[in-house]
Amino acid sequence: MWFxxxxxxNECRSQWPKQPDFVEGLEDDDPELKRVxxxxxxxxxxxxxxxxxLLRRYSNFADLQVSVSWLL
Numbered sequence: 052m053w054f055x056x057x058x059x060x061n062e063c064r065s066q067w068p069k070q071p072d073f074v075e076g077l078e079d080d081d082p083e084l085k086r087v088x089x090x091x092x093x094x095x096x097x098x099x100x101x102x103x104x105l106l107r108r109y110s111n112f113a114d115l116q117v118s119v120s121w122l123l
Contacts, residue, residue, distance in 0.1 A: 059067050077084065109115040 105115065105118070109118065
């Protein structure tokens, strides 16, 4: 299975197993749910300065993309 994937991938798409549209029955206190809270404060001047420094640091667009993707 590691090299070839699951057997259904060799069949027509119409024969593939159906994916559920949503997950049912999740409780609010389910320990498997990951709770994330994000709080940030950024001034407009700080954002402009950060963008300017990123653009000046990288000589080509591909390197800039890699750096931003790592950041995200």
